Amino acid sequence: MALLRIDKILSSQEIASRKEIKMLIKQGRIKADGKIVTKPEEKFDPENCEITLDDEPILYKRYIYIMLNKPKGVVSASRDSREKTVLDLLPPELRRKDLFLAGRLDRNTEGLLIITDDGEFSHKLLAPKSHVNKLYEAVVDRKLIENDVEKFRAGISEGGDDFLPADMKIIGENTALVEICEGKFHQIKRMFHAVGTEVLELKRLRIGGLLLDDKLSSGEARELSSEEINQALSREKIL
Known part of the structure; x- marks a missing residue:
């Protein structure tokens, strides 16, 4: 990783504002690998350097x-x-x-x-092109039938948009799980609308292999x- 200014490293971790960080450095409270940092423009590799505030390590996370x-x-x-x-x-x-x-x-x-x-x-x-699937639970305003499942599986057109084939599993009289690999505007609601159904409640349960906790x-x-x-x-x- 490229070397970064110490004030930028600390501000990126929401440790304090840039102004407050300058004061912490002036007070000698910031160290890098055990040595007191004296200037906010000093540069370090945050992933390979132990940075501390008041001798307490700061766990650097490049992304969250x-x-x-x-x-x-x-x-x-x-x-x-x-x-x-x-x-x-x-x-x-x-x-x-x-x-x-x-x-x-x-x-x-x-x-x-x-x-x-x-x-x-x-x-x-x-x-x-990543083909990351998303799983939703939909509650609709009528009883779902196998013909709805077949229509989703065949692909649906609505409002000038073509939606790729989607899998549906009926889990209750008016409740279904729907799996799509796209993410077009109001896609699930529009697909149900195309088969004469309105969505009353919609919840996303999964993205790829990640389940909602x-x-x-x-x-x-x-x-x-x-x-x-x-x-x-x-x-x-x-x-």
Whole structure:
């Protein structure tokens, strides 16, 4: 990894503001590999150097990957001047500069949402050629039948868009699991609309091999493990 200014390293980890970091350095409270840092422009490799504040190690994370159980009624956006966004739900310890959503959910769709500051990861996750499948649970306004399953499997056209074949599994009279490999605007709702059905509730349960943690209450978030990050990029079929 390239050498970075110490003030940039610390500010990227939300340790303090750049102004506060300059003061910490002036006070001799920042060390790198046991030596006191004297200038904010000094450069280090944060992945191969022990940086401490008041002799307490600072765990450097180049990127952060967050799982959020998105609730209904919250906007999938990084910022909005009028409404609460999913980033507003994050606890202070998970907030960092330049966070964005690796895929979105409609305002009234809930469930698994990934938030990160790693652009390469997000591109791999969302690129059509990656074929990362997403699994949703849909509650609709009528009884579902096998003919609906067959129509989804054949591929559906709606509003000038062609949707690739999707797998559906009926799990209740008006409830189904739907697996898609695309992410077009309002896709699940539009596919059901095309077969004469309206979606009443929609929840994303899985991305690739990554399942929504059932221990996360609505609106709660946590970091992903390295294993879970790889699971999210898995191309495995779900249904």
